[in-house]
Amino acid sequence: MATLTPSSPSSGATAPPAPPVLGRRDRLVLFVLCAAQFMVALDFSVLNVALPVLGADLGLDRSALQWAVTAFALPSGGFLLLFGRIGDLYGRKRLFLAGLAVFGAASLLAALAWNPAAFLTGRALQGLGAAAIVPTGMSLLTTTFPEGPLRDRALGISGTLLSLGFTIGMVLGGVMTDTLGWRSTMGLLAVFTLVVLPLAPGLLPESRTPDRPRLDVPGAVTVTGGLLALIYALSTAAEHGFGGTDVRITLLAGVLLLAVFVRVESRHAAPLVSLPMLRRGTIAFGNLGGLVTFSMMSTVVFVLTLYLQDTLGLSAFATGLVFGVQGVLSVVAGTFAPRLIGRIGARRTLVASLVGQGLLTAALLGVSEDSGAVLATVAVSLASMCHLGAIISYGLTVTSGVPDGEQGLATGLVTTTQQVGLTVGIPLLGVLATTGGDLYGGVRTVLALDAAIVLGTALVVGLGLRRRS
Structure with a gap:
């Protein structure tokens, strides 16, 4: 699928290898995958500057504003390993497309939110979509581009856009909030999805593991629960410190669940990890x-x-x-x-x-x-x-x-x-x-x-x- 330009030796010395050249279809595939990663990175930061305005508009007090971030972080971090494995077993392209659809619909819900519950539901669904997009998108990239200079270049572009998306979000969020209002930051993500989603089905190859063992349900439950508890505890501690009872309980629960997860994986015939x-x-x-x-x-x-x-x-x-x-x-x-x-x-x-x-x-x-x-x-x-x-x-x-x-x-x-x-x-x-x-x-x-x-x-x-x- 991917093409490489061979190097031509010069007289008396071996020329360094020419940089890999991506074919037209490879560039389109890379565009779709990187655009999706960029969109998720943008979502991490585009709302930060808008939080005070958003809180005043929806009636969220200062202590509750953290949930605008936490509602996204919980599912996006908690379900990553599970969705990565589901993509391995049942089709990475299929789960990637489902994640894009959920992310786009959730962004529209967050943009149109009429009360705090609707907004936080949209943010949580955004996180769920991101948890499907990120691992399957990365898997599609590493299985599409062979190991070596071509994959190095593809991952270089992806990493650049990941970092750039986070940074641009901080600048863009302030500009859009001042000129168009906070809802425009969520609307932008919905529009972004409408650009990427129609291109993906015809361009991305399907890939999965050749055999399809049963999903490790005990491992999935313990690792997802452990990550959810850990992320909740740390996100809450960022606002209120580690002295709260809920923080201590969920932190302990997260550590215990992850310890159980390790025990489960050591005994399972087809472990999640x-x-x-x-x-x-x-x-x-x-x-x-x-x-x-x-x-x-x-x-x-x-x-x-x-x-x-x-x-x-x-x-x-x-x-x-x-x-x-x-x-x-x-x-x-x-x-x-x-x-x-x-x-x-x-x-x-x-x-x-x-x-x-x-x-x-x-x-x-x-x-x-x-x-x-x-x-x-x-x-x-x-x-x-x-x-x-x-x-x-x-x-x-x-x-x-x-x-x-x-x-x-x-x-x-x-x-x-x-x-x-x-x-x-x-x-x-x-x-x-x-x-x-x-x-x-x-x-x-x-x-x-x-x-x-x-x-x-x-x-x-x-x-x-x-x-x-």
């Missing part, structure tokens, strides 16, 4: 790197938003422009990351990217209480370039060498890592910036811990991958 797969160095350490790069970068964006607006007094629009620069440089990084991976390999690129992200996060400690917007813009933008390199290389590290029949599982782990990473960083570290009386001091504390965690993880991942190789 193959424990021997989790013991592979590339999957274990690759996902560790992915979890940290997502959680720590989301924390940096969160605390810098507070610093720029509450300490330096920048407007929401100006703050969005700061992260707009970050998005532009992410696109640049997306063009170079596959080339770097081609030269030094995905594993070394992952470690180098984590080191770069950690050092540039540490550089943010140079901001002061009365100035620092320029330093923040430069440092967070360069850190984001390293972050994108880590996103692309960890996805390649985890999925390389995995049989096509298990790609849904491997990519389900990749996307679960993304969702959990985006969820846990702010509750675990970001809350330190908001609970004390000194916001500036809290921001510096968070940045220092963030940088230390990323650099420590780079060391662990580097040693782990080197030992297992």
Whole structure:
């Protein structure tokens, strides 16, 4: 399906291999898959700036506004592994299309919501659609494009658009809310779906595992319940801290359910998650790197938003422009990351990217209480370039060498890592910036811990991958 342009040797030396060239149909397939991923990434951030206006319009008080985010995060993170495996067994294309349809209808419901219940129902259904789109879309990408330079390039484009979607959402959300109202942010996602959905059936190939063992129902129930409980606890803690009874109970329930899940998987003939797969160095350490790069970068964006607006007094629009620069440089990084991976390999690129992200996060400690917007813009933008390199290389590290029949599982782990990473960083570290009386001091504390965690993880991942190789 995909085409490669052969390299032509020059006299006296071997020319470097030419970059892979995508055929017309390959480009269309990649467009559909990346557009869907971009749409989901956009949904993560496009509503953030609109939350105060939305709350006033629908009658949601400040303490309830977190549910505009949590209602999406719960199903989108909780059902990823289950939907990834269902796609493996019963057809990835079929589930991908169903996820798009649900996502589009849910976005329309959220845009037209007449009360809080209707809006939160739309957000929850959006999350359910996203849980089907993300793992099946990634599986379709890795099974459509063969392992090697072509897959590297495809994942590079996908990773760039994933990062760009999150960043553009922050800028676009503010502009659309000010000019068209908060409902336009949800309406945009419905329109986006109408563009992607008609193209997908005729372009995407169907793929599934050759054999169809019975679905691991006990594993599905325990892992989905565990992830739902864990994400709920951490999302709630971001607003109210870890002292609440509901947070403690659901956190304990999540840990216990995941422990039961591991026990179930060790005894099941056709487990939802193959424990021997989790013991592979590339999957274990690759996902560790992915979890940290997502959680720590989301924390940096969160605390810098507070610093720029509450300490330096920048407007929401100006703050969005700061992260707009970050998005532009992410696109640049997306063009170079596959080339770097081609030269030094995905594993070394992952470690180098984590080191770069950690050092540039540490550089943010140079901001002061009365100035620092320029330093923040430069440092967070360069850190984001390293972050994108880590996103692309960890996805390649985890999925390389995995049989096509298990790609849904491997990519389900990749996307679960993304969702959990985006969820846990702010509750675990970001809350330190908001609970004390000194916001500036809290921001510096968070940045220092963030940088230390990323650099420590780079060391662990580097040693782990080197030992297992």
